[in-house]
Structure formats: structure tokens, C-alpha cells
Amino acid sequence: xxxxxxxxxxxxxxxxxxxxxxxxxxxxxxxxxxxxxxxxxxxxxxxxxxxxxxxxxxxxxxxxxxxxxxxxxxxxxxxxxxxxxxxxxxxxxxxxxxxxxxxxxxxxxxxxxxxxxxxxxxxxxxxxxxxxxxxxxxxxxxxxxxxxxxxxxxxxxxxxxxxxxxxxxxxxxxxxxxxxxxxxxxxxxxxxxxxxxxxxxxxxxxxxxxxxxxxxxxxxxxx
Amino acid sequence: xxxxxxxxxxxxxxxxxxxxxxxxxxxxxxxxxxxxxxxxxxxxxxxxxxxxxxxxxxxxxxxxxxxxxxxxxxxxxxxxxxxxxxxxxxxxxxxxxxxxxxxxxxxxxxxxxxxxxxxxxxxxxxxxxxxxxxxxxxxxxxxxxxxxxxxxxxxxxxxxxxxxxxxxxxxxxxxxxxxxxxxxxxxxxxxxxxxxxxxxxxxxxxxxxxxxxxxxxxxxxxxxxxxxxxxxxxxxxxxxxxxxxxxxxxxxxxxxxxxxxxxxxxxxxxxxxxxxxxxxxxxxxxxx
Numbered sequence: 140x141x142x143x144x145x146x147x148x149x150x151x152x153x154x155x156x157x158x159x160x161x162x163x164x165x166x167x168x169x170x171x172x173x174x175x176x177x178x179x180x181x182x183x184x185x186x187x188x189x190x191x192x193x194x195x196x197x198x199x200x201x202x203x204x205x206x207x208x209x210x211x212x213x214x215x216x217x218x219x220x221x222x223x224x225x226x227x228x229x230x231x232x233x234x235x236x237x238x239x240x241x242x243x244x245x246x247x248x249x250x251x252x253x254x255x256x257x258x259x260x261x262x263x264x265x266x267x268x269x270x271x272x273x274x275x276x277x278x279x280x281x282x283x284x285x286x287x288x289x290x291x292x293x294x295x296x297x298x299x300x301x302x303x304x305x306x307x308x309x310x311x312x313x314x315x316x317x318x319x320x321x322x323x324x325x326x327x328x329x330x331x332x333x334x335x336x337x338x339x340x341x342x343x344x345x346x347x348x349x350x351x352x353x354x355x356x357x358x359x360x361x362x
Numbered sequence: 363x364x365x366x367x368x369x370x371x372x373x374x375x376x377x378x379x380x381x382x383x384x385x386x387x388x389x390x391x392x393x394x395x396x397x398x399x400x401x402x403x404x405x406x407x408x409x410x411x412x413x414x415x416x417x418x419x420x421x422x423x424x425x426x427x428x429x430x431x432x433x434x435x436x437x438x439x440x441x442x443x444x445x446x447x448x449x450x451x452x453x454x455x456x457x458x459x460x461x462x463x464x465x466x467x468x469x470x471x472x473x474x475x476x477x478x479x480x481x482x483x484x485x486x487x488x489x490x491x492x493x494x495x496x497x498x499x500x501x502x503x504x505x506x507x508x509x510x511x512x513x514x515x516x517x518x519x520x521x522x523x524x525x526x527x528x529x530x531x532x533x534x535x536x537x538x539x540x541x542x543x544x545x546x547x548x549x550x551x552x553x554x555x556x557x558x559x560x561x562x563x564x565x566x567x568x569x570x571x572x573x574x575x576x577x578x579x580x581x582x583x584x585x586x587x588x589x590x591x592x593x594x595x596x597x598x599x600x601x602x603x604x605x606x607x608x609x610x611x612x613x614x615x616x617x618x619x620x621x622x623x624x625x626x627x628x629x630x631x632x633x634x635x636x637x638x639x640x641x642x643x644x645x646x647x648x649x650x
Contacts, residue, residue, distance in 0.1 A: 198608075261610050268650040303613055307650045344621045349643055 154182050161188055171199040178207025186211055186218035193237075194230035201233045209240035216243045223249065232262040239269025244276050247285055251292040260301040267296050267304060271311030289315055290324055297331050302343040309335055309346065313353040329357070382406060384414055391420045400424060400442045408449025418453060421446040422461045428473055444476045451480030459486045466492055471508075475517035482524030490530045494538045497521050505545050518542060519553040523592075526557030536561060543567070548574055548582045556589035565626045568595050575605040583607050591615030594622040596638060599645060609649040616646045 157177040164170040174192050177185050185207060192204040208215045219237055224230045235253045238246035246269065253266035270289045275282040293315070296308040312328050320328075334340045335350035382390075382403075387410075390396075390403035404424055407417045424446035427439045447465060450458040458480070465477035466489070474496070481489040496516050497504050504516035522542055525535060539561075542554035552574050559567040574586035575598075583605050590598045596619050602612055620642045 261608075264610075264650055302617075303610070303650075306613075306646070310647050310650060345617045345643075345646075348620055348639065349646075352640060352643055 154180055154184050158185070158188050161192070167197050167199070170195065170197055171203060174200040174203040174207070178203045178210065181207065181210035181212075183211050183214040186215045187222075189215075190218055190222045190234070193233040194224060194227050196229055201229075205233055205237045205240065208237040212241070213243055216241055216245050220245060220249065228258070232257070232259050235262050235269075236265040239265040239272070242269065242272040242274050244273060244285060247273060247288060251288055254292050254296045254304075260304055263296065263299060263301070263304045264307040267293060267307035267311045269311075271307075271314035283321075286315065286320070286324065290327060294327065294331050297335060302346055305335065305341070305343070305346045306349055309349045309353055313356060316357050329354075332357075384410070384412055387412070388414055388416050388420065391424060392416075394427070397439060397442050401445050404442060404445035404449050408445070408452035411453065418450065418455045418457050421450050421453075421455070422458050425450070425458070425461045425465055428465065428468060428470065440470055440473060443473060447473070447476040447480045451476075451483030454484050456484060456486065459484060459488055462486075463489060463492055466496070471513055471517060475520045478517055478520035478524045482520070482527035485528050487528060487530060490525065490528055490535060493521050493525050493528075494535060497525075497538050497542070500541045501545055505542060505550065514547075514550070518545070518550050522550070522553040522557045526553075526560040526592075529561065531561035543570065548577055548579070549585050552582070552585045552589050556593055559593045559595060559624075563624060563626065565597070568593075568598060571595075572598055572601040575601050580607065584611055587611050587615040591618030594618045594624045596623050596625045596642065599642060603645055603648075612649050613646055616642055616649070620646070 154177075157173070157180060161170070161173040161177055164173045170192070174189070177188060189204040189207045189211075192200050195201070208219060215237070219234050219241075223234055235249060235257065238249055250266045250269045250273070254263050254270060257263050257266065270293055273285070273289060275285045290312070293308050293311050296311075297305055299305055299308070309332065312331060316325065316328050332350050332353055336347050336354060338347065341347050341350070384407075387403040387406045390399040391407070393399065404421060406412075407414070407421065425443050428443035429439045443465070447462060450462065462477045462480050462484075465473050466481065468474055468477070478493060478496075481493065497518065499505075504514065504521075505518055506515055507513070508515050522539060525539060536558065539554055539557050542550055543558065545551050545554065552571060555567045555570045558564070559571070568590070571586050571590050575583055575590075577583055577586070584607055587602060587605060587607055588611070590602060591614055599616070599619060602615050602619075605612070620639060623638065623642075625638075
């Protein structure tokens with residue numbers, strides 16, 4: 140009994156002290172360590188503090204914070220959406236990566252906006268991947284509209300100027316092509332992939348190689 | 363590492379610079395009153411892989427605009443010349459080899475640097491002798507620190523990388539490169555191992571590169587990543603996945619492994635099952 144109490148109590152104690160450590164971190168190294176310890180707890184109560192780390196311009200700490208937010212799961216989503224900082228580009232980029240990793244339907248609009256408009260290729264890349272992985276609504280009508288938004292954005296992303304974004308778009312499209320996908324969407328996805336395997340249209344070999352692999356994999360699903 | 367080839371039709375959010383067209387770029391390069399307009403035009407023609415018949419002759423002309431290095435003057439013209447050299451490399455302009463070889467003899471270290479790179483990009487076999495000559499003084503000469511500067515006496519990294527890219531693996535070339543694998547600076551060791559791995563395909567040159575992926579300095583890990591990517595050394599995949607560096611750079615390195623693979627004899631290949639290309643692509647997917 141005593142043991143179980145200790146086990147139950149320790150997380151909240153640890154959370155509090157982990158947050159204190161984070162607030163008191165006095166060097167870049169300290170901040171990374173403190174963020175990792177807080178992130179490892181995967182506690183919803185850590186989400187606010189982890190979000191604040193995204194704005195500190197410390198890539199190591201931000202990476203740990205993104206992992207921590209993803210580990211928290213759905214409860215982190217409203218905290219991220221409620222704290223998006225349009226004026227801090229770096230923080231916003233990390234938040235998009237966290238939303239992409241969480242694959243929560245509430246992140247859809249932010250991911251679409253990021254894929255189409257973000258200035259950072261790594262952010263657009265993460266957004267494209269996220270749109271491929273997003274878990275759609277349980278309600279069929281809503282899910283269909285969401286899927287449509289994902290495919291719309293990925294189609295536009297297939298014309299991105301950076302090869303790595305187009306590569307991520309291929310991966311996103313492949314993941315959207317489930318057996319239950321309706322014929323019109325299936326046709327649109329196939330059409331985009333066909334453009335990305337065509338050397339006349341796509342100049343970067345690895346993008347064509349990846350699109351080719353998707354086509355092979357999707358044929359297996361089709362037949 | 364080959365630059366990603368942008369398609370001018372891809373007007374994505376990352377499209378850089380003001381939207382000018384090819385005719386405008388040619389006109390800006392042709393005038394000589396405004397070096398900054400020439401500077402931008404030279405960059406543009408390379409970036410857009412211009413095939414305009416006047417592009418290469420004008421870029422060579424810009425290369426000849428270079429001036430003796432003076433602390434207060436001539437910097438602008440040399441900046442134009444540097445961009446022109448880079449563009450000629452991107453355009454794989456064989457017609458520019460003679461001008462680039464002349465630039466390789468310039469007193470301006472920065473110009474020798476870009477000229478060596480461009481000759482490597484063009485894969486000009488005519489350049490091997492000159493590149494080797496600049497390196498032949500070894501660690502005590504070309505590889506020694508330049509007095510009063512953080513640089514070495516020669517732009518060793520570019521010279522070594524160019525030799526690797528050109529692909530002449532005669533013993534004389536290997537003999538010039540090999541001492542640089544012992545250079546005190548890790549970036550030079552990395553460039554030398556990269557060149558030797560490209561030229562010989564021998565795993566012994568991959569081992570030091572994989573060790574550099576565990577170097578405490580991020581800058582060194584990044585260089586080793588780019589070098590393994592430039593070679594396309596597929597056995598390095600696990601070491602690339604494990605190194606502490608940005609996913610963006612790992613993706614660029616893995617692109618090299620996917621597009622132009624190199625590996626030792628079959629016995630030493632990746633011990634994972636399956637199509638080696640698919641294994642590389644799966645690793646890339648996991649980094650997106």
C-alpha cells in the first residue's frame with residue numbers, strides 16, 4: 140500500500156520539480172537536459188512549459204520539447220493550438236512539427252497552412268508528412284471533408300520548389316491512399332504521383348524513385 | 363554533393379530573389395556599371411540552369427573581370443567573378459575550363475576555391491594536373507595554416523573534393539590526396555577520405571568518415587554527412603541514421619545514397635533484408 144502511494148505520488152512531484160528545473164536552467168546545456176527530463180514524463184501538465192521551450196531559440200531543447208509534446212498525445216493539441224505564436228517564426232515551426240507528429244484532426248488547418256505558406260522547407264516537409272498521417276474524424280462526412288483538404292493541400296505541395304517537400308508529399312499521398320478511398324480521390328492521388336515519376340516533370344531523381352515506389356505499393360492495394 | 367535542381371516552374375514559397383527572367387539576367391550581366399546587378403545575374407543564371415547561348419561566354423567574361431586582391435578595392439569585381447565561377451560549375455560549362463584553370467592560379471584564395479569547385483562540378487579531366495600541383499606540397503605547404511588567417515595556404519577542401527569528383531584514380535593522384543587524410547583539421551580529413559572513397563571504392567576510407575559522424579563538433583558531423591552523401595556510400599546508412607545532426611542534412615546525405623549508390627563488394631553490403639534502394643527510402647521517410 141505504501142509502495143503504491145509512492146508510485147502514484149511521485150509523478151506529480153517529479154513534474155513540479157522538473158518544471159522548476161526547467162525554469163531555473165541557466166545555460167543552453169542545462170535547458171536541453173531539463174527539457175529532456177520534463178519531456179520524458181509525457182505528462183499533460185508539462186505541455187505549457189514544453190510549448191514555452193519552443194520559443195527559446197535552442198534547437199536541442201526544442202527538439203526534446205517536440206518529442207515531449209508528441210509523447211503527451213491528444214491532450215497536448217489544444218495547448219499547442221492555443222499558444223501558436225505567429226510572430227515567433229522558430230517557435231511556430233517547431234509547433235507545426237509537434238502537430239504533424241501528433242496526427243490529430245484538430246491540427247489540420249495549421250498543417251495545411253504550413254505546407255502551403257511556411258517559408259521553411261523543413262516545416263513544409265513536416266506538414267506534408269503530417270497531412271499523410273492525420274487520423275481523420277470518426278464522423279464519415281467530416282472525415283471525407285478532412286481527407287479532401289489533405290489531398291488538396293498535398294496536390295498543391297507537389298509543385299513546391301524544394302525537392303524534400305515534394306518527396307514528403309509523395310509519402311503523404313501514399314499514406315492517404317487507403318483501400319476505402321473513393322475513386323475520384325484515388326484518381327487525383329494517382330495523377331499527382333504519375334507527374335512525380337515523370338522525368339519531364341520532376342527533375343530530382345530521388346523524388347521520382349520514391350513516387351515509383353509508391354505506385355508499386357499502391358498497385359498492390361488496388362488489385 | 364550535387365545541388366538540388368530547381369525547376370523554374372516551381373514557384374513555391376522558397377523561390378529566392380526577385381522574379382527576373384532570363385533576358386533580364388543576361389542584360390544585367392552584360393552591363394558593367396553595376397557590379398551588384400552582375401552579381402545577382404550570375405547567381406540567377408546558375409541557379410536556373412540557364413541554357414541561353416550567351417550565358418557561358420558572359421560568365422567567362424565576368425570571371426576575367428577579377429582584379430588583383432587589394433584590401434580596399436577590387437572586391438566587387440571578385441565577388442562577381444566568384445558567382446560566375448559557381449554558375450559555370452552549375453551549368454557544367456566545359457567551354458569555361460580554360461578560364462577556370464586560369465582562375466585557379468589567381469592570388470585570391472576565395473577565387474581559387476570557387477574555381478576548384480567549379481572544375482570538379484564540370485568533371486574536367488584537364489584540371490587534374492593543376493589541382494594536384496596545388497596540393498602536391500602536402501601538409502607542410504598547401505595544408506599549412508596561412509599566416510594571420512584562419513585559412514590554409516590552399517583551399518584544400520575544394521581541391522580535394524574536385525579531384526574526387528573528376529574521377530581520375532591513377533596512383534599519382536591518390537598519392538597526392540592520401541597525406542591529407544592525416545591533416546590536423548577534421549574537415550580536411552573528411553574531404554580527403556571522401557575523394558579517396560570516390561576514387562577507390564575501398565571501405566578503409568569510409569571508416570574515418572563514419573568516425574567523424576561521431577565527432578563532438580556539429581560542423582564536423584555535418585561535413586562528414588555531406589561527404590558520405592556525395593559518395594553515395596550505402597554501407598554508411600546506419601551511421602548516418604545515428605549521427606546527431608539535423609534531419610534536413612541527413613535527408614540530403616541519404617538522397618546521395620539513393621541516387622548514386624556506391625558500395626564495396628557484395629559480401630560487405632547492408633545486412634538488412636530487402637531491396638537496398640527501398641531500405642534507403644524507408645530511412646528517409648522516417649526523417650521527414
